[in-house]
Ligand SMILES: Cc1cc2nc3c(=O)[nH]c(=O)nc-3n(C[C@H](O)[C@H](O)[C@H](O)COP(=O)(O)OP(=O)(O)OC[C@H]3O[C@@H](n4cnc5c(N)ncnc54)[C@H](O)[C@@H]3O)c2cc1C
């Protein structure tokens with residue numbers, strides 16, 4: 335169903351990519367634009383796949399691809415600085431080079447979503463990995479039914495891609511609903527968890543394909559709300575996060591039951607992982 | 617391929633010399649620091665003549681009642697894994713110049729061709745199990761592949777079992793069935809000290825053809841068979857693998873995990889000695905000037921908190937969840953991942969566990985109180 339990861343030829347060494355642009359999104363999150371520093375470059379990424387980014391001397395981290403351009407090899411990543419590697423990546427100055435290898439993992443099931451109502455539910459840093467889904471659907475708009483983005487953040491200051499949200503929200507062919515867990519008096523948008531958006535979102539549950547990404551608890555509640563609304567479980571897809579050191583199924587870090595999240599996922603049909611997600615600390 | 621041959625003890629040195637001449641570095645059992653470990657050897661004189669090992673849960677001690685035999689021991693704390701999949705390996709190094717340009721250089725491959733002398737049936741199966749991890753997936757591990765491709769395997773059939781061995785129940789031993797170049801059975805009896813040798817590959821047959829041997833006769837064959845039968849009969853430890861995957865999948869919340877967690881120190885010894893465990897982490901280190909960095913892969917253990925750490929905390933924060941991860945991986949999820957059990961019954965994890973936790977006992981305890989059968993056996 336989901337395309338599996340491409341075979342990677344043996345090596346685990348990253349390729350050099352130059353930082354060509356950088357934008358601060360929130361207090362601790364930056365969007366980085368990269369382009370291949372030399373002739374060799376990674377193969378094009380499908381929406382939902384990820385790269386291993388290497389900050390010189392600090393190490394590698396799995397990072398989703400917010401956008402990738404097959405022709406130029408240009409990549410966009412949005413990274414939250416939470417530890418040694420992500421801090422070093424976010425601290426990289428324009429013009430400097432970092433390492434990257436990929437593409438890795440299974441993509442969002444866009445082919446299966448053709449003709450269906452596309453429901454994208456993102457929590458927090460879950461927006462970057464679904465951005466290429468939104469771009470793809472908007473680029474091939476007539477192939478899909480309705481398009482909904484339901485996005486939740488902790489606070490208004492934590493919301494990513496403000497410009498894009500506004501632009502998408504203004505489109506007649508896309509439904510954008512944003513909510514935050516808590517906000518000050520100057521916030522005029524919704525307050526509440528993202529699941530509260532599901533009952534009234536504009537899509538037909540009988541012909542919907544849902545793609546959900548965010549913290550694991552958020553995904554659990556979101557899936558429950560989607561099912562409540564009538565979306566069949568097998569048409570709900572989630573993207574999971576686990577520790578990853580290799581991204582190719584040989585380091586053992588990303589296991590969830592029998593699944594290697596790096597190569598069998600990170601995008602899974604919910605029904606495939608439901609059993610394992612239901613066991614705490616598996 | 618030709619049939620079994622017999623050769624005298626002194627021809628073993630010719631076999632080793634022929635492998636050296638063919639460009640192989642010889643790795644075999646030697647005694648180091650009170651244990652039989654696999655290290656570089658030069659000749660048969662380096663083999664642990666007469667050495668036996670006494671193994672119990674949490675206990676290992678060398679003995680000397682093996683007489684003249686060179687292979688009277690069983691498996692020690694090291695496994696062949698260290699030579700195909702080194703405990704620490706630099707994968708690549710990188711440098712960054714003043715302009716911020718990054719150069720990455722992959723580590724050159726180890727060009728040595730190894731010959732493993734004395735691979736037991738369980739360990740041979742462990743190599744085949746690791747082949748599936750490193751060679752059969754979409755990603756082929758280039759370093760493992762380079763080492764494995766050149767490797768010549770001389771198996772040795774066991775003629776005795778340690779108390780911790782349970783290869784018979786795992787269907788992996790004590791006799792090597794496939795995957796070797798040459799399989800030996802050591803025979804020491806009234807007929808002399810000799811080896812029955814079976815070729816398992818072209819190059820194995822080739823090697824034997826270059827040695828001074830004679831066709832194995834009925835007495836040799838009977839003696840060799842009796843030796844492996846003795847080893848099998850001497851095994852009283854067993855793991856019932858019938859439906860084991862479904863059993864463990866259905867018992868992920870079994871109270872036994874709490875019970876074993878009370879004893880387990882989460883030291884990771886079991887994963888270090890296991891010949892199939894493949895978890896690794898990476899360390900990134902820079903030199904003093906900060907312009908050169910290395911990316912080093914080293915063995916890791918699912919018993920460490922870092923292993924499952926993601927921002928916000930470890931997924932498997934409790935010892936219970938980590939022991940469960942280890943045992944269910946060995947015996948159940950491995951089957952879904954690689955089409956084979958991740959346990960070959962070598963018993964190392966039992967011997968080298970400081971508190972003597974026994975995987976066969978843990979599996980049996982869960983089977984005896986299978987949650988699918990309700991609670992009626994709960995206090996069995
Ligand atoms: C498929 C996938 C896609 C992702 N996409 C993105 C993305 O687009 N943007 C983004 O920002 N993030 C993303 N992430 C998350 C990102 O990979 C992690 O935040 C990142 O790896 C953190 O690395 P770090 O070194 O910065 O931080 P840390 O979390 O500090 O370091 C991680 C490692 O350090 C060790 N460690 C650190 N602290 C501890 C501790 N207290 N206890 C034990 N061990 C510790 C562990 O070995 C751990 O593996 C993604 C993750 C996955 C799996």
Ligand code: SF4
Nearest residue numbers: 890959960962963965
């Ligand atoms: S789990 Fe224990 S008995 Fe099984 S292969 Fe590993 S070390 Fe040997």
Ligand code: SF4
Nearest residue numbers: 880881883884886969
């Ligand atoms: S089972 Fe034994 S060897 Fe393994 S981590 Fe626990 S105490 Fe250590």
Ligand code: FES
Nearest residue numbers: 581583585586596
């Ligand atoms: S990240 Fe190494 S096995 Fe998945």
